[in-house]
Every structure is written in structure tokens, then in C-alpha cells.
Amino acid sequence: MEVGVVGKPNVGKSTLFNALTLLDSAMAPYPFTTVKAHRGVAALRVACPHSEKGTPCTPGNAACRDGTRWVPVSLIDVPGLVPGAHEGKGLGHQFLDELRAADGFLQVVDASGGTSPEGVLSAPGSYDPVDEVGWLETELVAWIDGILGRDFDRSARSVELEGAKVEEFLGKRLTGLAIPPAAISAALRQVTVDRGHPSQWSAEERRFLAQELLRSAKPRLVAGNKADKSTPERMRGLSEAIAPVPLAPTCAEAELTLRRAQRAGLVQYTPGDRGFTATDPGRLSPAQGKALEEIRRLVGTWGSTGVQEALERLVFERLQRIVVFPVEDEGRWTDSKGRVLPDAFLVPAGTPVREVAYRVHTDLGENFIRAIDGRTHRALGAEHPVEHRAVLRIVARK
Ligand SMILES: Nc1nc2c(ncn2[C@@H]2O[C@H](COP(=O)(O)OP(=O)(O)OP(=O)(O)O)[C@@H](O)[C@H]2O)c(=O)[nH]1
Ligand SMILES: [Mg+2]
Structure with a gap:
């Protein structure tokens, strides 16, 4: 299975992707840093059953650390999407196409409200991140609707002549979009269309169907990133405003620093943990020491960097894996x-x-x-x- 990391430009998608995969997708404080999709493998925590046997396990595909297995999951980092992406704006067509196989989306937003829709940085509070949760949904719906609607009338009439089931008709049109048959049936239950005559469906009915398909087949969780520049109170407001889409506060930059420091042997840190310890404080440069103190203050406020939890909540709770x-x-x-x-x-x-x-x-x-x-x-x-x-x-x- 695959999770797509999506959102507008410059919000920290690649930083979050790099933290979760320890890869090197380009990151910089300006829009469209990422110019093509990158794929990588992240890992999710689950208690290893080996303790029930009283014997250590022999991990193959999923490492075991202190009784926790790290189960692999594929991630894809795409370039920033802008309003109008489904019409090809900002190469949106091409980038959305990369997301066809994604089973769900981790939408990264700048929760501090310091990034414009085009990805230009300004003071925190200049923009409302609620807006981009709304327009991204509109873009994703329009994208699915576009795939659904290609040469729709002609093929709808031909299935009507053949008397084929509407589920099969839709299934065929949506192949490649990783939409399971159960999600197609679930979406159909939410709309009132004439099942026997798809050629009679109005553009609006088809768009409703695309919206339900998105909801049932591609669950989304919002990572409220740059939490270090926001406050718990603001984050609560954002969470309430975007409900029922769930929100997880994240600080991708801090998670990336900790994982890289752990890889370099500078700290002992397990992703998702509240704390970390410097392996040898004497070895840290003053700048490194200061950065780690800053992160310690941050995880004190938020409980952790939130990155590992965001992915796990998406996969376990929303995607029901x-x-x-x-x-x-x-x-x-x-x-x-x-x-x-x-x-x-x-x-x-x-x-x-x-x-x-x-x-x-x-x-x-x-x-x-x-x-x-x-x-x-x-x-x-x-x-x-x-x-x-x-x-x-x-x-x-x-
Ligand atoms: N303050 C703060 N900055 C962050 C955080 N995460 C990422 N950034 C910064 O945000 C800027 C953009 O990060 P990227 O990861 O390149 O963003 P992106 O969404 O992939 O951007 P595009 O590929 O251009 O769409 C960089 O300067 C990051 O260091 C965070 O949690 N807090
Ligand atoms: Mg990027």
C-alpha cells in the first residue's frame, strides 16, 4: 500500500517525507522545490508477538527494536499542488497522476498560517490553513471526476445496451485509481443516481459521486505542520474547523533533525518518543546543543514531534490497516x-x-x-x- 504526501508548496512535505524515510528529497524555503515525485519506505510501529513465545524474532522485512516491529509502508512525496491543479495549473495534472495508486493522503499544511496558496512565506497568521483543506478536496474531487468523465456518455450508453452493472462500469473506468469495489458500492449508496441509466446522470450528480468516491476510497489526515510556529490553542481551532477530517500537529523539521542526529550517533531517539538523550553531550557543537534544546522545549509542548503518530493514525485509524x-x-x-x-x-x-x-x-x-x-x-x-x-x-x- 502507498500513502501520498500532498499539499500546497513550501509547507514541509519533503521535510516530513525525509524524516519518515531518511531519504533526501530536496527541501528549501521556497515553493516548487520538489519538481518530481519521490518514493520511499517509512515504518509503522506494532507490538511484536515474539514476547508471547519467549524467543527473540528473526526480522526479515520489518525491524524489531525493544519488542516493537517497524512495518514498512510506501510513501510518495509529490511537488506542491495549487488551486486549479486538476486543470493542469502548476503541472498539477502530472503530479495528481503520480497519486493514482495512493490508498490515502497525508495532507501537510502550514498550521502557523505563514505560507500563501502559492507557497510564498510571510508572517505567521497571514493565511488560514483551513482554506487549503477545502480547496485540496475540491481539486481531488475534480481530478477523480475528470477520470470518471472521460468519454463518459459514449461508454455509458454502451453499458446500458449491454445491461452491465453500474458497479462494474465504474470499476472499469476507475482502474488504476486503486479504488476497491467496496468503496465504489459505498459511494453509490450515498448518492441518488439512476443506476440503470448512467448516460442520464447530470454533471452535478457525477461530481457528487466523485466526492463520495474520494471520501470512501482515499482517506485523508491533515498534518498541522510548523507546529513550532503555532500554539496548541490555534491548533485546536484548526482541528475543529476542518472536522471531520482529522488533524495531527507535527513539527517535521524537528523530527528530521532528531532522526538524522540518531543516525549520526549523536542522540538516542526512537521515532514517536517524547524524549531523547544526547549520547555524549561533550561532542555536540554549541549550535547542535542549542538546536536540541529547542526541540526539547517543543516536544515538551506537543508531547512529541507528532510525525510518526500522524502517519500511524492515517494508516491504522483512517485506512483501517x-x-x-x-x-x-x-x-x-x-x-x-x-x-x-x-x-x-x-x-x-x-x-x-x-x-x-x-x-x-x-x-x-x-x-x-x-x-x-x-x-x-x-x-x-x-x-x-x-x-x-x-x-x-x-x-x-x-
Ligand atoms: N518552522 C518549521 N519549518 C519547517 C518545518 N518543516 C519544514 N519546514 C521548512 O519549510 C520549508 C519548506 O520545506 P519543504 O520540505 O521543502 O516543503 P515542501 O512542501 O516539500 O515544498 P515544495 O516541494 O516546494 O512544494 C523548509 O525551509 C523547511 O525547513 C517545521 O516543522 N517547522
Ligand atoms: Mg517538496
Whole structure:
């Protein structure tokens, strides 16, 4: 699965992306620093089941640190979007196209209100970040509507002649947009369109449908960034104003400094933590010492830099992803090479176990017989919904 980091120019998207991936997407205090999309891998925290076995795990795809697994998730950093992006303004077409496969969006805003819609910096409070949450939604809806509407009338008439189901018709039009069939059905339930005659739908009905598709298929969470230049009170106001879209205060710059300092061995810091300690305070330059003191004051106010939480809230709460640990031996929780709980995967909550088998390997899905729960040792049928942190053996025909 993939999360798109989106928002207007110069709000800190690349800084947040770099903090989460420790990559080097260009960052600078002016708009359109990022000129093409960058992809990277971030990680989400989940308690490792290895403590239940009393044996350490042998991590493959997801590192384990002090009993916490770091489960990989793909991120994409796109250039800033401006009002009119869906019509191609600021190369918006091209950038939106990069987001087709994204399952959800982390929208970064400058919560201090110090960035214009075009990304020009000014004093905090000059702009209202509520506005960009509204116009970005309008842009995303127009983008989906544009894809939906391409050559709409002709293909609508042809499905009417064939008598095909409207869900299938929409599914075909939206391929490539990573919109699952359940989200299409959910969106259709929210609108009153004549299901048998899509060619009769008005432009407004189609736009409503695009809006519902966005809401059901592409959940969004707003990162209220540059929290260091805002106040908890202002942040509360922003949170109330953009509800029901959730808000997480972030300070991407501080998170990036801490992660880089941790990589350089200057501090001990675990992303998401409230605190950090300097490994050897004597080794820090006065400037480094001052920067860390500043960050200490900041996390005192906000609880943490908020960056790790923002991504986790989006993926776990909004996107409803859960983590599965596939194994080959349900007794010892090992794979064929004897590695304990080697891999951890994200899947949508409620995914049937056969679908999990497909995700591990196509052969396992095709030859699926049953799954076995590693904790209860109960056999689970193909349609059984997998649970969060399930340890699962897939039994398949050889
Ligand atoms: N005060 C403050 N500044 C930040 C924070 N995060 C990022 N910045 C600064 O904001 C400026 C823009 O950061 P970028 O990460 O390049 O922003 P962007 O949204 O990717 O910008 P474009 O690629 O041009 O759209 C840089 O000078 C960052 O250092 C933060 O949490 N607090
Ligand atoms: Mg950028």
C-alpha cells in the first residue's frame, strides 16, 4: 500500500517525507522545490508477538527494536499542488497522476498560517490553513471526476445496451485509481443516481459521486505542520474547523533533525518518543546543543514531534490497516528456514485469510486449503477475516 504526501508548496512535505524515510528529497524555503515525485519506505510501529513465545524474532522485512516491529509502508512525496491543479495549473495534472495508486493522503499544511496558496512565506497568521483543506478536496474531487468523465456518455450508453452493472462500469473506468469495489458500492449508496441509466446522470450528480468516491476510497489526515510556529490553542481551532477530517500537529523539521542526529550517533531517539538523550553531550557543537534544546522545549509542548503518530493514525485509524505475521510452522512461529516471525504485512482490516495467502504468494492463494491460527491452533476457512497481529500459517496444496 502507498500513502501520498500532498499539499500546497513550501509547507514541509519533503521535510516530513525525509524524516519518515531518511531519504533526501530536496527541501528549501521556497515553493516548487520538489519538481518530481519521490518514493520511499517509512515504518509503522506494532507490538511484536515474539514476547508471547519467549524467543527473540528473526526480522526479515520489518525491524524489531525493544519488542516493537517497524512495518514498512510506501510513501510518495509529490511537488506542491495549487488551486486549479486538476486543470493542469502548476503541472498539477502530472503530479495528481503520480497519486493514482495512493490508498490515502497525508495532507501537510502550514498550521502557523505563514505560507500563501502559492507557497510564498510571510508572517505567521497571514493565511488560514483551513482554506487549503477545502480547496485540496475540491481539486481531488475534480481530478477523480475528470477520470470518471472521460468519454463518459459514449461508454455509458454502451453499458446500458449491454445491461452491465453500474458497479462494474465504474470499476472499469476507475482502474488504476486503486479504488476497491467496496468503496465504489459505498459511494453509490450515498448518492441518488439512476443506476440503470448512467448516460442520464447530470454533471452535478457525477461530481457528487466523485466526492463520495474520494471520501470512501482515499482517506485523508491533515498534518498541522510548523507546529513550532503555532500554539496548541490555534491548533485546536484548526482541528475543529476542518472536522471531520482529522488533524495531527507535527513539527517535521524537528523530527528530521532528531532522526538524522540518531543516525549520526549523536542522540538516542526512537521515532514517536517524547524524549531523547544526547549520547555524549561533550561532542555536540554549541549550535547542535542549542538546536536540541529547542526541540526539547517543543516536544515538551506537543508531547512529541507528532510525525510518526500522524502517519500511524492515517494508516491504522483512517485506512483501517492491520498487521499480519505469516509463518510456516504454527507451533514455533518460524518460516522454512527456522526464522521466527520473519515478516510483517499490512492488510485491510477484515481481509479474508485466502486473500492474505495471495498477498504472501500467488501460489499460496491459488492452492489455498486452510489457514491455522498460531495462537489457538484453530483451522480457519478461506473467508475467515484475519485479525490484527495474527500469526498465521497458510496450508496450501503442493
Ligand atoms: N518552522 C518549521 N519549518 C519547517 C518545518 N518543516 C519544514 N519546514 C521548512 O519549510 C520549508 C519548506 O520545506 P519543504 O520540505 O521543502 O516543503 P515542501 O512542501 O516539500 O515544498 P515544495 O516541494 O516546494 O512544494 C523548509 O525551509 C523547511 O525547513 C517545521 O516543522 N517547522
Ligand atoms: Mg517538496
